Amino acid sequence: MSATHAETVDGKLPHEPEKATLEGRNKVLSFWLFLGGEAVLFGTLFATFLALRNQTNEGPTANELFHFSTTAYATLILLVSSLTSVFAVQAMHRHKVTALRVWLMITVLLGLGFLGLEIYEFTDYVTAEKFGMTTSAFSSAFYTLVGFHGAHVAFGVLWISILIGQLFKKGLTVVTAPKVYVSAMYWHFIDVVWVFIFTVVYLLGKVG
């Protein structure tokens, strides 16, 4: 392993390898700037949805459409996956590469589970409920907001999967560690956006 840690002065991987190099620290800081931009992006989609959520054009309303159980399962899956990516970063800080890879794999699997549930949900809306992208302003705003979040989950699944491959190939180094840390930040942010989605889209839709 020591050969892969050659970047540090004493040849040992530091406690927080993601912050060991200036490049790593810059990566983490600039990723926060990116997440600030993501907050704006999702904010505008939430704004559109909130403005149009009652314009149902005689199509299905939120109250008719949504089921508590699907939303609850999706919420639970994503929340657990956020916790497993915390454990991944903790394993990284202890330099346990195998545990790190396993936690990342569990995170990816839970992400895939969330995506499967969302695909099932959207398919049900389109086929059984006749709730398509062009049904109403509400349906367009709904699919754009929730679909955009789903696309973020899909991208995260792809990203973390590639990172797992890189961890197999290159091990944990001061180069790979910032990538893991930043991907965990991204995954937490996706979970944070989902908290607002299940609150504003699904639960608020049930209240009326």
Add this chain to the structure above:
Amino acid sequence: MTSADHQATHDVVKHSERHEGPQKHIIVFVLSIVLTAIAFAAVAAGGVNAAFTVLLLLVMAVIQVLVQMGYWMHLKDRGHMMPIIFMLGGFFVAGTAIVTALYWVWW
């Protein structure tokens, strides 16, 4: 106590300081579950004043987001002033967009 022992104890103390355990993250997880359950239960129960339910939902969501960003994304750790400014900037613009859409479009 020999010098080596002392060194060992010192290392153990340093070790435990450096590696935070999973406890507080599990507490955040359980808290998130509880906040989510309260939100779902408030809506499922119905009957309650709708305005109160909406307010309750938003408060539960905001608490959950703050706790997760503070502990899971480490925003409460020191050296995170710039990230907090970035996120507050993002949330400010997002909030402006939402308030504009809600109170201007349908005015």
